[in-house]
Amino acid sequence: MNINLHNKIGFLILILMVSACDISDNKDVNPATSxxxxxxxxQFDHAISAVDILQTEGEGFLLLGNYRRDDTNFLGTYIASIDDQGEFIRNTYMRDDNVHPVGQILTLGGSHYFVSMDAIGLQAYLNQVDDSARVVSTISLGVTYPLYAENDGSDQFILLSYNSTNKTTVLSTMSADGSVGGQSEFGIGAGQAVEEPIIDHFTRTGRSLPFFAGRASxxxxxxxxxxxxxxxxxxxDLSDNNPTGVVQGQQDEGGVSSLLSMxxxxxxxxxxNFGDNYSNAMTTLSxxxxxxxxxxxxxxxxxxxxGAVVKMESIALGDSDYVIMATTTKNQQIVLHLFDSTTGEYVAVHYLGFSNPxxxxxLEITVDNGLAVLGTTQVAGKFQRLCLFKVSEEELLDLL
Incomplete structure (x- = not known):
């Protein structure tokens, strides 16, 4: 008991030190911009990982994460509310069978939602959440094993999921009431070995794979x-179950890790590809x-x-447009690469993180044209927590 108390006290002191020093080097910095x-x-032994971030109308943030539970093979659902200066407001640990939250946080009809899964029936849930990280409602969607969600206009969203009965990858467009606009299913192939990486992704007994979806220009x-x-x-085009184009990987050892349509x-x-990583900020794909x-x-x-997560966003800085490509380095820092979006030319690099991994x-482009970077850190080598970097537009311009 004393050991736990000492660990917790030490951790709280460290948190206060980090929070106190994050802007102290420059007294002119607005605490809401950087x-x-x-x-x-x-719960000091909770291990929380980052899933997604969304800036709200009040210029605060909703943070979506997951945490390890000891009563299920799936990760639990965590939501937190943060104000515009990064100060914590409140959080929600979902304790029921609502597990495996996936990005992105959606905005439909002015309300915020996220997709998760039932730990028993495996069907997808659509959860409405308010700006205080309280879950307002939960409805069941007619698909199983959700992999990713993305906005598709103001009133519907794109949902990527897996059908273990038919052995198909499913792409659906849906509205906030769960009604399906369009849907296509793509066969993964026969045999248990083909499905194994997908199930391992859900239970975290294997590699976390880069599932995503969206709409091209x-x-x-x-x-x-x-x-x-x-x-x-x-x-x-969701007209049938045959893709119009395919960029083929190497089983689960190679493929695309992120995509940004321009x-x-x-x-x-x-x-x-087999442990190596590559990038191209401007290419044409058939x-x-x-x-x-x-x-x-x-x-x-x-x-x-x-195997690190790779995220990309477009941003206008000065008179030019840029692509921000972000990921984790081998020495456990977050790295931001900036590319000219008209030429694909590499422009600048910036590293986030010190002391801890x-x-x-x-990533989220903020209303003041800065960048919010949600991550995971390990404090004192043992406490896995969410972290939030706010990078101002001025800091991004200085990189150029």
Missing amino acids: FLKIYDSH NGLYYLNGFYNYTLSLLFS DGGQFAISRF TSGTIAASDIESNPMLEWEV YQLGA
Whole structure:
């Protein structure tokens, strides 16, 4: 008992020190534009990981995370509310069968939602959450094993999921009441070995895989999921169960790790291949044929950690547009790479994190044209907590 108390006291002191020093080096810095915060838990042995972040209308933030539970093989659901200066307001640990939250946090009709899963029935849930991190309502969706969610306009969203009965990767468009607008299913191939990486992703007994979905500038939907035995990037108009285009990976050992659709049919892309990482901030992908991900011309990113989350956003700085590509380095810092979005030229790099190890979780362009970076950190080598970096527009301009 004394050991636990001492650990907790030491941890709280460290948190106060980090919070106190995050802007002390520059008294002119507005605490709402630039800060680093690390968030404690009332359960000191909770291991919390970052999933997504959303800035609310009051310019505070909703943080979505997960935490290890001892009563299920799946990760529990955690939501926190933060004010505009990064100060903690309140949080919610969901204790029922509502588990496995996935990004992104959605905004539909002015309200905020996130997708999760029932630990028993495995069906997807759509949860409405208010700005104080309270879950307002939960409805069941007609799919199982949710993998990713993304806004698709103001009144519907895109949901990527897995159907273990039919052995298919499913892409759906849905509204806030759970009604389906369009849906296609893509076969993953026969055999238990094909499904194993997907199930391991859910139970965290294997590698966390880069599942995502969205809509390209040409109107086609895209998804990164298993198809024909391989983790592949698919393009589809949702008219049938055949993709219009395929960027094929190497089983679960290679493929696309992130994608950003830009105007003119251009994409920013990152990919991985047997432990190596690559990036290209401006490339053309065929959305009507089949190519190998390994054939996409790209630059090796030698400092990126194997299997780390990669996130990308577009941002206007000064008179130019840029792509921000972020991930975790091998020495456990969060790295931001800036590229000119019209030429793909590498412009600048910036590192976040010191003293403790940090891993990237999610990015959000803020209303003041700064950057909110949600991550996970390990304090004193034993306490896994959420952290939030706020990088101001001025700091980003200084990098240029």
